Amino acid sequence: MTLQDIRLLLGGELLTLGIDLETECLKVFASDLMSDVLAFSEPGSILMTGLVNTHVVRTACLVDALGIIVVQGKRPDTAVVAEALRNRVPIIATGCSMFEACSRICRSLPGNRP
Amino acid sequence: MTETASFQQEFKVKGGDFSRGGEASCEIKNLLRDLGLDPHLVRRAAIACYEAEMNIIMYAWQGRLDLLVTPHRIRIIAEDKGPGIPDIKQAMREGYSTATPEMRELGFGAGMGLANIKKNTDTFRIRSKVGHGTRLELTIKTNGRKA
Numbered sequence: 001m002t003l004q005d006i007r008l009l010l011g012g013e014l015l016t017l018g019i020d021l022e023t024e025c026l027k028v029f030a031s032d033l034m035s036d037v038l039a040f041s042e043p044g045s046i047l048m049t050g051l052v053n054t055h056v057v058r059t060a061c062l063v064d065a066l067g068i069i070v071v072q073g074k075r076p077d078t079a080v081v082a083e084a085l086r087n088r089v090p091i092i093a094t095g096c097s098m099f100e101a102c103s104r105i106c107r108s109l110p111g112n113r114p
Numbered sequence: 115m116t117e118t119a120s121f122q123q124e125f126k127v128k129g130g131d132f133s134r135g136g137e138a139s140c141e142i143k144n145l146l147r148d149l150g151l152d153p154h155l156v157r158r159a160a161i162a163c164y165e166a167e168m169n170i171i172m173y174a175w176q177g178r179l180d181l182l183v184t185p186h187r188i189r190i191i192a193e194d195k196g197p198g199i200p201d202i203k204q205a206m207r208e209g210y211s212t213a214t215p216e217m218r219e220l221g222f223g224a225g226m227g228l229a230n231i232k233k234n235t236d237t238f239r240i241r242s243k244v245g246h247g248t249r250l251e252l253t254i255k256t257n258g259r260k261a
Binding site: 032033034035036037038039043049051053054055056058059061062063064087 | 136137140143153160161164222224225229230233
């Protein structure tokens with residue numbers, strides 16, 4: 001599954017225009033606690049969160065996350081998006097709740113499809 | 115210090131400056147990556163640096179991160195002037211936190227910081243004096259491992 005597949009699945013909008021979404025991703029780490037992201041996420045995960053501050057971008061960079069999904073219709077401000085662009089970290093914004101976004105991704109995984 | 119340094123740089127960190135929190139660690143990560151070190155080691159060093167940097171920002175008045183890279187290890191010293199830690203054993207316990215609501219709103223303060231620094235480093239030394247500050251001495255062995 002690529003980031004682009006996930007964007008379509010969540011009806012999401014790419015906020016960091018120009019960043020490639022064709023990267024394959026296999027793991028999602030969903031949390032609003034950056035402390036937990038730092039302690040427990042695996043490299044190559046997508047970070048899903050309801051937080052929209054610059055620390056989300058910095059945390060994503062430091063843990064080698066492939067991208068950020070911002071849930072619940074929240075939108076980071078332009079400074080945060082600019083920081084993500086500088087670091088080449090894609091941000092996708094979706095109106096889904098964290099639970100709904102995780103559910104949709106889970107249901108679309110091979111083996112879980114109806 | 116008898117080892118030959120390949121690279122050394124100091125980064126100042128200002129207590130309370132949440133908006134710049136993580137900048138030094140991102141810079142350190144980029145430097146380590148540009149030195150061609152193994153990405154797994156770079157990630158561990160970056161996480162340890164970020165936790166240490168945020169601890170300075172959240173709890174201390176001022177501090178610094180000192181990065182030294184030799185052919186066999188990455189050494190990070192995080193030193194601050196601040197209130198210090200009265201009970202290091204308690205502070206090391208996962209889940210123990212004295213974070214304020216402001217810190218929690220940013221996604222920090224889960225009480226994982228020091229334990230996570232220890233987890234991501236090969237040697238971990240901590241000294242603290244109440245009313246003066248805290249010093250962490252961390253190393254990650256690289257043994258010349260490149261990307």
